Amino acid sequence: MGRELGPVLVGIGIVVVVIGLLAWSGGMSWFGCLPGDIRIEGENTRVYVPWVSMLMISAVLSLVLWSLRR
Numbered sequence: 001m002g003r004e005l006g007p008v009l010v011g012i013g014i015v016v017v018v019i020g021l022l023a024w025s026g027g028m029s030w031f032g033c034l035p036g037d038i039r040i041e042g043e044n045t046r047v048y049v050p051w052v053s054m055l056m057i058s059a060v061l062s063l064v065l066w067s068l069r070r
Helices: 002-025 051-069
Strands: 038-041 046-049
Touching: none
Parallel strands: none
Antiparallel strands: 038 046
16 A cells, blocks of 8 residues: 555645645636636625636546546
């Protein structure tokens, strides 16, 4: 379990760091602002439902994983 799990954990860590750097630098400012994303803002509440953003991320990840399996 240890030898096979190590590279996977390192890869997941690198992905998390890259996503964090993108979010910190403003590279993900489009997330939640696409047409079709739901934003409800009241006096005391804010509700964000990023439907289209999540669909795009899901499609891209599906394509990447599909291409890696081939």
